[in-house]
């Protein structure tokens with residue numbers, strides 16, 4: 285069985301992530317979306333909130349599971365016996381960073397873990413969780429970026445803050 289892990293912060297999940305998850309779900313028997321809880325970034329949403337939003341957003345994809353992890357990705361891969369990591373590439377600017385991470389994971393895992401890159405669909409290439417949060421913070425329209433239920437959660441989060 286071919287299992288792949290798609291790690292990220294997903295703070296929150298966007299249509300860009302969902303596009304990658306859907307396409308990966310056609311390529312692999314099982315896709316585990318692994319939400320990082322020790323990112324250097326300070327997330328807007330708790331780990332639990334990010335997991336729940338993802339679960340709802342991918343509920344129609346039967347071979348996709350949502351999990352969370354802390355520590356090194358390769359340790360998580362070893363524990364779960366996974367050898368393929370999926371990452372998305374939006375633009376050439378993502379490439380240098382992603383290449384470094386992919387090579388590090390390959391080295392650290394003694395060639396046990398390889399990374400597969402999926403290029404974003406063009407219509408989502410501008411999308412990032414940070415951009416979505418910035419739009420929502422100032423009450424802009426995030427409907428092209430995230431499912432409606434996530435837009436509602438985002439607006440209510442920022443309303444509470446103000």
Ligand code: ADP
Pocket residue numbers: 291292293294295298299300301304323370371372373374378403404405408409410411412413
């Ligand atoms: P991280 O904090 O690891 O960058 P993200 O949740 O921001 O986590 O992104 C997870 C993965 O999804 C990364 O590989 C990133 O390049 C990819 N990604 C993010 N936004 C998009 C998008 N709009 N289209 C395709 N891939 C994307």
